[in-house]
Amino acid sequence: MELSKRPATYAMPSYSLTGDLLGFLRCGLQYRYTRIGQLPSSRPVQMWFGQFIHGVLEESFRRFDLARRQGRWELPPWPEPVLEEILTLIKDRLAAQNLFAWSEELERLGDRRATAAVNELGPELFPIIRRAEVRLNGARPLPKEQIPVDCRFREADRYEMVGIVDVISHVELSDPRLQGNRFVQAIQSALPTALPEKFEVIVDYKGRRRPQCTRASDGPNYWDIYGWQLQTYGHLRSRHEDSLPVVAGALLFLNELVPTRSDLKQLRREAREGTTDVAPEPGSETERLLTKWREKDEPLLLPFEFRFARTIRVTPIDEESIVKALSEFDAVVARIETCRGRELQDAKVLSTWEKNPTDESTCTACDARTFCPSCKLETTPILPGIRS
Numbered sequence: 001m002e003l004s005k006r007p008a009t010y011a012m013p014s015y016s017l018t019g020d021l022l023g024f025l026r027c028g029l030q031y032r033y034t035r036i037g038q039l040p041s042s043r044p045v046q047m048w049f050g051q052f053i054h055g056v057l058e059e060s061f062r063r064f065d066l067a068r069r070q071g072r073w074e075l076p077p078w079p080e081p082v083l084e085e086i087l088t089l090i091k092d093r094l095a096a097q098n099l100f101a102w103s104e105e106l107e108r109l110g111d112r113r114a115t116a117a118v119n120e121l122g123p124e125l126f127p128i129i130r131r132a133e134v135r136l137n138g139a140r141p142l143p144k145e146q147i148p149v150d151c152r153f154r155e156a157d158r159y160e161m162v163g164i165v166d167v168i169s170h171v172e173l174s175d176p177r178l179q180g181n182r183f184v185q186a187i188q189s190a191l192p193t194a195l196p197e198k199f200e201v202i203v204d205y206k207g208r209r210r211p212q213c214t215r216a217s218d219g220p221n222y223w224d225i226y227g228w229q230l231q232t233y234g235h236l237r238s239r240h241e242d243s244l245p246v247v248a249g250a251l252l253f254l255n256e257l258v259p260t261r262s263d264l265k266q267l268r269r270e271a272r273e274g275t276t277d278v279a280p281e282p283g284s285e286t287e288r289l290l291t292k293w294r295e296k297d298e299p300l301l302l303p304f305e306f307r308f309a310r311t312i313r314v315t316p317i318d319e320e321s322i323v324k325a326l327s328e329f330d331a332v333v334a335r336i337e338t339c340r341g342r343e344l345q346d347a348k349v350l351s352t353w354e355k356n357p358t359d360e361s362t363c364t365a366c367d368a369r370t371f372c373p374s375c376k377l378e379t380t381p382i383l384p385g386i387r388s
Contacts, residue, residue: 012139012156015333017163017229024336025225026362028354032339033368041367048099049110050207053254054166055090056114057122057205058133064126073177076122083115090114109258116257120304121311124182130170130200136236137162140326146334151341159333165233167203170244182308187248190314195247202233202249202317209255209263210310212270213277220328226251227315231325234317249315256310261299264290267310278310 015021023031033039041047060076063086067074094100101107139158171184174197178184187201204226211222230249238246255263268290270276280287286306293300301307335354342352355374356362369375 011154012158012160013142013154013333013337014160014162015329015336017161017232017329020336021229021329021332022225024332024354025220025356027356027366028335028339029350029368029372029374030356030362030366031336032343032349032353036340039367041365048094048101049106050205051094051099052090052101052110053114053117053207054205055093056086057117057166059086059090060118060122061126061129061132064122065129075126077119083118086118087111087114109260113254113258117254120257120308121252124308125167125169125203127177127181128169128171128183128201129167129203131168132166134165134168134237135162136165136233138236138239140330142337143330143334146331147337147341150345151338153341153344154337161232161236161329163229163233163236165202165237166205168237169201169203169250170198171201172198183250183312186312186314187250191248191316196245198244199247200237200244201314202230202237202246204230204233204249204251206251206253207255208253209259209266210253210276210278210313212275214275223313224328226313227321228325228328230315231317231322232329235322235326246317248317251313251315253311253313256307258301259299261295264293264300265295268293278306280306 019035020031023035034041060078064074064076101110138161140161142154142157142159144152144157169183171178171187173184173195183201188195206226213223214221227249230251234246234249237243259267267276267279271279271287271290280290286302289300289302339353343349346352350371350373355372363369363372363375366372366375
């Protein structure tokens with residue numbers, strides 16, 4: 001009598017739109033240590049910032065939505081005690097995960113940015129939110145033809161794409177409560193064609209300032225990468241049965257709501273050099289205030305209309321742009337698979353993974369900079385944790 005045996009486990013590799021795509025394109029070596037190796041950062045400032053503001057916005061929308069379902073339209077701005085309660089709640093949740101602000105100054109900055117996100121963005125954003133924190137996934141053929149033969153180490157022929165959308169907005173242009181809504185106006189201005197009566201927009205929060213619009217000489221810039229992310233989100237969301245036409249994706253750069261001194265200094269330099277796509281209009285009040293401001297002064301809070309324009313970036317989503325984004329995602333997956341295959345073959349990390357020494361901010365926050373052969377911030381490579 002012959003007994004059947006259990007078939008071999010089929011493991012389909014999974015790649016996240018943010019943790020893998022963005023992480024690898026920032027720096028392959030850093031991605032290898034933090035994502036694949038799961039080595040925690042010694043200074044997880046950005047992690048606390050991002051999760052804190054995400055959490056505050058999600059909890060604030062939850063309270064607004066609960067009141068809306070009960071027939072009350074209670075949009076921000078909200079009283080200080082209400083916001084203090086929300087801020088404390090989210091800090092306690094993060095503390096339970098052992099995530100804290102790096103200093104009291106950074107915590108105060110996080111409080112100011114979270115408060116501005118709720119009180120200034122909330123009245124525009126909350127009325128059009130349909131769902132928050134939506135998980136998306138799908139499968140695609142593994143691009144083996146782009147992986148060298150000696151680096152192919154998997155038997156799988158497909159890979160999974162996964163991502164979590166911060167917000168899916170549901171817009172009805174005939175809704176009188178949306179007349180004058182800045183988000184709707186920004187979407188209408190960015191799209192070249194007429195919009196359907198009802199549609200969806202993918203919204204993704206970014207806990208950083210607005211990137212420059214300069215073109216990298218040897219690869220994609222942040223606008224390219226973020227665009228691929230939104231296009232892929234739109235593709236995966238359109239496959240859901242309950243979805244409306246997904247016409248655009250919107251990025252919200254939340255640091256622009258409350259800029260620091262260094263943010264203002266960089267904005268002034270970018271406006272002078274023409275390396276930003278949103279600069280003060282010549283002769284405007286915003287330009288006058290920014291020109292008059294001195295670095296020794298307290299950080300300047302520019303007019304909200306200008307800060308909102310710096311915060312939002314709308315990208316149209318259509319079939320042609322989706323196809324291009326998916327092919328770019330395939331190419332990044334092939335590069336990651338190639339690096340992993342080379343490491344398995346050579347049993348080395350530093351020489352087998354791509355690096356990105358051109359992005360100084362990425363290198364500054366990287367623990368591997370002390371021994372990375374491509375990082376120029378350290379004059380002498382040393383082991384982690386050892387300082388002269």
